[in-house]
Amino acid sequence: MTISLAAVLTTAIGAGTLTASANTSTTEQIKTTAAATTEQTKATTAAGAETTTTATDAKDQTTAGSQTPAANSNTDKTTTASTTTNTNTTTNTTPATTAPVTTTPATTAPSSTAADQLTLEKAIQQALETNATLVTARLDAKNADLNQMLSYKTSAEMPADMIESLSAAKAKYVGNAQLEMTTKLNAMQVTATEGKIKLGAQQAYYNLIFAQDDLELKKQSLTRAQTQLKVAKAAFQVGTKAKTDVLQAEMGVAGAQASLTSAQNAVEVARMDLNDFLGVDLTKSWKVVSSNKQTAPIKMTMQQAEDQALAKRIELTKVQEELKLAELNVKLIEEYSALSSMQGRVARNNVEKSKMAIEEQKRSITKEVSQAYLNLNAAREAIDYQKTAKDSAAESYRLTNLRFENGLATTLEVIQAEEELSNRENQYQKAILQYNLAVVNFETALGS
Incomplete structure (x- = not known):
């Protein structure tokens, strides 16, 4: 999909080497050309215009020779010196006006880090463009529209005064309505799929952020364990602590290292999951720009949220369209046949089924919203609770360390306090993740 930075740099260096070699040959050519030009100027003083043209050509060659890549600094110095001498010779010999010498600025290759930055908005956009499920849904919708057009085009063009039977009426009116409804529902299905893709992209994005944040926490935990080990060894060497304190500290480091390795693996898995969902190369690396949702209380009431969802959710629109089609069937049967017939009774039953489907869909949407x-409110409050617990664990770890330094606590107690702090830090990060996902789910439930 993109040209790697290594390939670009390799090409640039190769081109620079060729240019530097070419410049060495060009310098010798310039010397010869400049000497020939001087002799020609003396012999053809009367032909000033021709001399001017020749000098200008020599000047152009000199300018071309002066442009060398920055990567070949030694060659640049030699070439530039020779070129300067030749330029002066040409200028003095030919007093005619020449174009000013210009140097083309070196083009800086774009930074791959900047190109690989991933924000929440970019993750959503990437998924909408390359997610395989969404691409397939769009193609299926196009195929369905084409099939419907081919099936009903002839019947829909039938003049109304030629309709004399129920089957002909259905072929024209129901077929027409079916075509319009199918086209509309196909578009709605694509929109619904886009909503699911947006939801999935955000979930995968936040899962990667959580994995990366957790990795940083595990690094901090390992640092604390290593510091405790150094303290325990120092105390053991001076005879103030027993060997068991060192052994316990070593176990603490081993546990922290194992947790770090697990966190590193989790980051790789989360990255691959994100790439898979976005539909890009599984090995692609991202510099994720963290973007947390605002933790302000919800401004709308639950009733307002339910009303908004009922007005925007595509699922409800679908069953409403199906009701319209069922009612059209009843109308045609009543006009061209009899509602007391078998077809009439079935058509009326289908109308009742469609009405029940609408009520069922409303109930399902209301429950989901x-x-x-409720989950969003609970997730927001959980952040405050977990932050308080994290701060308390940090203070407990600090005090336990002080007690250890004064001989009032064991290494095991310090390790336990550190593990509690690490766990509380992880729970706080998880609370932030759950809140972000709760916001995404709430927005999806509203039909956003």
Whole structure:
């Protein structure tokens, strides 16, 4: 999909080497050309215009020879010196006006880090462009529209005064309505799939952020364990602590190292999951720009949220369209046949089924929105609780260290306090993750 930076740099260096070699040959050519030009100027003083042209050509060659890549600094110095001498000779010999010498600035290759930055918005956009499920849904919708057009085009063009039977009426009116509804529902299905893709992209994005944050926490935990080990060894060497304190500290370092390795693996898995969902190379690396949702309380009430969802959710629109089609069937049967017939009774039953489907869909949407609303409030409050617990664990770890330094606590107690702090830090980060996901789910439930 993109040209790697290594390939670009390799090409640039290769080109620079060729240019430097060419400049050495060009310098010798310039000397010869400049000497020939001087002799020609003396012999053809009367032909000033011709001399001017020759000098200008020599000047152009000199200018071309002066442009060398920055990567070949030694060659640049030699070539530039020779070129300067030749330029002066040509200028003095030919007093005619020449174009000013210009140097083309070196082009800086774009930074791959900047290109690989991933924000929440970019993750969503990438998924909407390359997610395989969404691309397939769009193609399926196009194929369905084409098939519907081919099936109903002839019937829809039938004049109304030629319709004399129920089957002909259905072929024209129901077929027409079916075509319009199918086209509309196909577009709605693509929109619904886009909503799911947006949801999935955000979930994968936040999972990667959580994995990276957790990795940083595990690094901090390992640093604390290593510091404790140094303290325990120093105390053991001066005879103030027993060998068991050193052994316990070593176990603490080993546990922290194992947790770090697990966190590193989790980052790689989360990155691959994100790449897979986005539809890009599984090995692609990202510099993720963290973007947390605002933790302000929800401004709308639950009833307002339910009303908004009922007005925007595509699922409800779908069953409403199906009701319209069922009612059209009843109308045609009533006009061209009899509602008391078998077809009439079936058509009326289908209308009732469609009405029940609408009520069922409303109930399902209302339940989903209510749950998302409650989960969001709970997730927001959990952040405050976990932050308090994390701060308390940090203070407990600090005090335990002080007690250890004064001989009032063992290494095991310090290790336990550190593990508690590490766990609380992890729970706080997880609370932030759960809140971000709760916001995403709530927005999806609203039909956003």
